[in-house]
Amino acid sequence: xxxxxxxxxERTEGLAPGHRAxxxxxxxxxxxxxxxxxxxxxxxxNATGCMQVVTAIYPYSAWPVPYLHxxxxxxAATASGVEAAVKALRRRGQLQEEPKVVAIGGDGATYDxxxxxxxxxxxxxxxxxYVCYNNEAYMNTGVQRSSATPQGARTTTxxxxxxxxxxxxxxxxxxxxxxxxxxxxxxxxxxxHWADLGRKLQRAVDVRGSSxxxxxxxxxxGWDYPPEKTVEVARLAVExxxxxxxxxxxxxxxxxxxPRQPVPVQAFLETQGRFRHLVADGAAVADVQRWVDAHWxxxxxxxxxxx
Amino acid sequence: xTARRVGLTGxxxxxxxxKQIRPxxxxxxxxxxxxxxxxxxxxxVAEGEVDTExxxxxxxxxxxxxxxxxxxxxxxxxxxxxxxxLALMHEILYVASGLRLPIVLNVANRALSAPINxxxxxxxxxxxxxxxxxxxxxxxxxDAYDRTLLxxxxxxxxxxxxxxxxxxxxxxxxxxxxxxxxxxxxxAFLGEGPLxxxxxxxxxxxxxxxxxxxDSYMEFRRALAAAMERVPEILAEGVREFRTxxxxxxxxxxxxRGTEDAEVALVVLGSYADSVEQAxxxxxxxxxxxxxxxxxxxxxxxxxxxxxxxxxxREVVVLDRADTLSGLGGPLGVEVRAAxxxxxxxxxxxxxxFGLGGRELRDQELDALLRDGPRGGVVYxxxxxxxxxxxx
Numbered sequence: 001x002x003x004x005x006x007x008x009x010e011r012t013e014g015l016a017p018g019h020r021a022x023x024x025x026x027x028x029x030x031x032x033x034x035x036x037x038x039x040x041x042x043x044x045x046n047a048t049g050c051m052q053v054v055t056a057i058y059p060y061s062a063w064p065v066p067y068l069h070x071x072x073x074x075x076a077a078t079a080s081g082v083e084a085a086v087k088a089l090r091r092r093g094q095l096q097e098e099p100k101v102v103a104i105g106g107d108g109a110t111y112d113x114x115x116x117x118x119x120x121x122x123x124x125x126x127x128x129x130y131v132c133y134n135n136e137a138y139m140n141t142g143v144q145r146s147s148a149t150p151q152g153a154r155t156t157t158x159x160x161x162x163x164x165x166x167x168x169x170x171x172x173x174x175x176x177x178x179x180x181x182x183x184x185x186x187x188x189x190x191x192x193h194w195a196d197l198g199r200k201l202q203r204a205v206d207v208r209g210s211s212x213x214x215x216x217x218x219x220x221x222g223w224d225y226p227p228e229k230t231v232e233v234a235r236l237a238v239e240x241x242x243x244x245x246x247x248x249x250x251x252x253x254x255x256x257x258x259p260r261q262p263v264p265v266q267a268f269l270e271t272q273g274r275f276r277h278l279v280a281d282g283a284a285v286a287d288v289q290r291w292v293d294a295h296w297x298x299x300x301x302x303x304x305x306x307x
Numbered sequence: 308x309t310a311r312r313v314g315l316t317g318x319x320x321x322x323x324x325x326k327q328i329r330p331x332x333x334x335x336x337x338x339x340x341x342x343x344x345x346x347x348x349x350x351x352v353a354e355g356e357v358d359t360e361x362x363x364x365x366x367x368x369x370x371x372x373x374x375x376x377x378x379x380x381x382x383x384x385x386x387x388x389x390x391x392x393l394a395l396m397h398e399i400l401y402v403a404s405g406l407r408l409p410i411v412l413n414v415a416n417r418a419l420s421a422p423i424n425x426x427x428x429x430x431x432x433x434x435x436x437x438x439x440x441x442x443x444x445x446x447x448x449x450d451a452y453d454r455t456l457l458x459x460x461x462x463x464x465x466x467x468x469x470x471x472x473x474x475x476x477x478x479x480x481x482x483x484x485x486x487x488x489x490x491x492x493x494x495a496f497l498g499e500g501p502l503x504x505x506x507x508x509x510x511x512x513x514x515x516x517x518x519x520x521x522d523s524y525m526e527f528r529r530a531l532a533a534a535m536e537r538v539p540e541i542l543a544e545g546v547r548e549f550r551t552x553x554x555x556x557x558x559x560x561x562x563x564r565g566t567e568d569a570e571v572a573l574v575v576l577g578s579y580a581d582s583v584e585q586a587x588x589x590x591x592x593x594x595x596x597x598x599x600x601x602x603x604x605x606x607x608x609x610x611x612x613x614x615x616x617x618x619x620x621r622e623v624v625v626l627d628r629a630d631t632l633s634g635l636g637g638p639l640g641v642e643v644r645a646a647x648x649x650x651x652x653x654x655x656x657x658x659x660x661f662g663l664g665g666r667e668l669r670d671q672e673l674d675a676l677l678r679d680g681p682r683g684g685v686v687y688x689x690x691x692x693x694x695x696x697x698x699x
Binding site: 043045052053056057058059061063064065066067068069070071073074077078079080081082083084085086087088089091092094095097099116117119120121123124 | 331332334358359360362363364365366368369370372373374375376377378379380381382384398399402499502507508509512513514515516517518519520523
């Protein structure tokens with residue numbers, strides 16, 4: 001289905017104003033779009049992280065829907081419990097509504113410390129959506145590397161020094177790990193492509209069983225760019241094929257946006273301070289470009305083969 | 308109400324109690340010696356004998372995390388674990404109590420690694436003693452069954468999570484005759500359970516688990532302490548209700564015998580209560596006025612009751628199945644000493660650490676302890692000192 005911007009803009013339910021996310025933060029876009037497109041009532045389970053600490057500071061809450069925060073590494077397990085409770089309460093006639101449980105965590109909570117919890121919940125097949133707002137590092141604690149941090153990026157635990165310049169390893173491909181669980185729906189999206197993101201979130205809420213959406217959400221202080229550039233930086237990640245937009249439904253891959261004239265990854269890298277040391281180094285940039293191209297090739301092959 | 312008398316192990320009795328409690332959700336992970344609780348309960352679910360949503364999670368951390376989610380949503384929730392499993396849950400124990408969720412957890416008490424050991428002691432639950440959970444320790448299989456039912460009643464009224472501890476193997480794997488109550492009687496005692504307004508579903512949207520800054524955090528923690536202070540009263544009411552429904556008297560916080568005129572009083576937790584009570588009786592036959600005290604509820608700590616039960620004795624011997632490794636002895640000994648400190652004429656306290664990792668406590672050892680006379684301080688009972696290895 002296609003999303004109509006005018007209709008979406010008329011839906012008033014969203015994250016309440018006054019939350020304390022940084023100017024230019026990427027993740028409120030994800031949450032507001034989720035609320036706008038969901039056709040079932042939602043219960044949100046949030047991992048510890050930026051989103052939690054800026055939206056739910058006692059005695060205030062920016063959440064218009066039921067919201068639960070447990071700890072850092074267990075959003076998926078916690079969501080399993082909420083989903084099980086809804087099932088059991090409905091079975092006994094103690095609850096009429098049938099909300100969709102949505103777990104939301106950053107890349108630290110999802111790629112790293114919460115990976116076991118996520119894998120367990122996906123394997124059990126709970127009827128829930130897991131949204132990863134991926135800003136490619138531990139931003140809440142002040143920009144430390146995660147396994148989602150790309151090769152070469154400067155973080156406070158992968159600093160640029162004389163013998164080591166930024167992160168040594170390429171980022172982990174979590175979306176593919178999730179796909180390997182064989183869940184009904186998994187997708188990668190970006191806040192820059194709102195219609196694509198909205199459609200994916202809507203599909204992920206509608207689907208019965210486990211679904212997963214990995215959304216690239218640039219972090220202004222962590223990536224080091226001017227706050228008004230968030231959407232532009234995210235768009236360059238997609239246009240350079242650094243962050244491909246695709247979905248896997250019933251095991252079938254579909255690239256949902258193919259850049260007509262892909263820009264070199266250099267154009268994405270040079271928007272951000274975290275790559276400042278890298279962009280003047282032609283060999284290092286060529287390395288990143290090779291990695292991007294190889295991943296894009298593999299993704300295309302999967303989409304072509306109808307796997 | 309007519310109870311049935313059947314032979315059950317501790318784990319079977321707990322699983323049966325769960326079936327009768329009819330939790331909405333059980334999220335659990337197997338671990339020796341608690342495994343059969345989960346196995347037996349899974350069989351009840353598979354046979355359709357209980358309509359619980361069973362979540363077979365991938366770790367104990369996820370077990371308690373899922374329990375927190377389910378309880379916050381408004382479900383009645385129980386789970387079980389032991390030893391390393393409880394240690395892995397540790398972080399979320401504090402979340403469960405901090406969010407005031409009435410989760411019931413059966414712990415099959417077992418030693419902690421290293422070295423790895425699957426047998427009984429209290430190191431696991433003692434490590435969780437300050438996590439804001441009510442802790443009760445069962446004396447027998449019957450008591451484990453009864454107390455699991457009682458725990459649900461208490462948890463839902465105190466809005467606090469409750470641990471029911473049963474000694475690994477000694478209770479979990481021992482077959483005892485148990486008076487089992489009819490399902491309807493348990494139903495009448497416990498009702499359907501949770502969804503009571505402050506839940507994620509079934510009402511207005513609420514936010515659970517916010518960030519509390521220094522301007523409010525301490526009020527939350529004080530409220531938790533106040534909730535714990537109300538537990539003895541709720542427990543007292545709970546055992547009254549229990550008697551009305553099932554005709555059985557359960558001690559609520561402390562059980563004592565022969566303490567009125569005792570010169571020496573023995574204090575113990577859990578399944579060694581039988582051995583210790585018998586040792587006190589044998590001492591009386593020998594002409595030594597010995598008393599017996601069992602701490603039933605360790606959290607909140609029954610300090611006033613212990614002062615009453617122990618205040619008249621000259622010597623108190625605490626039998627501890629865990630060590631604080633602080634040089635002060637075991638946790639029960641440390642807290643009994645703290646409770647007695649307020650008395651003007653304090654008895655001398657000897658803290659005896661015994662039974663770690665399933666080491667047997669023999670009657671002769673207890674008799675010798677009483678016959679030779681306790682001398683205060685901390686004693687490690689039955690340790691073969693030449694086998695204690697230290698690097699040169």
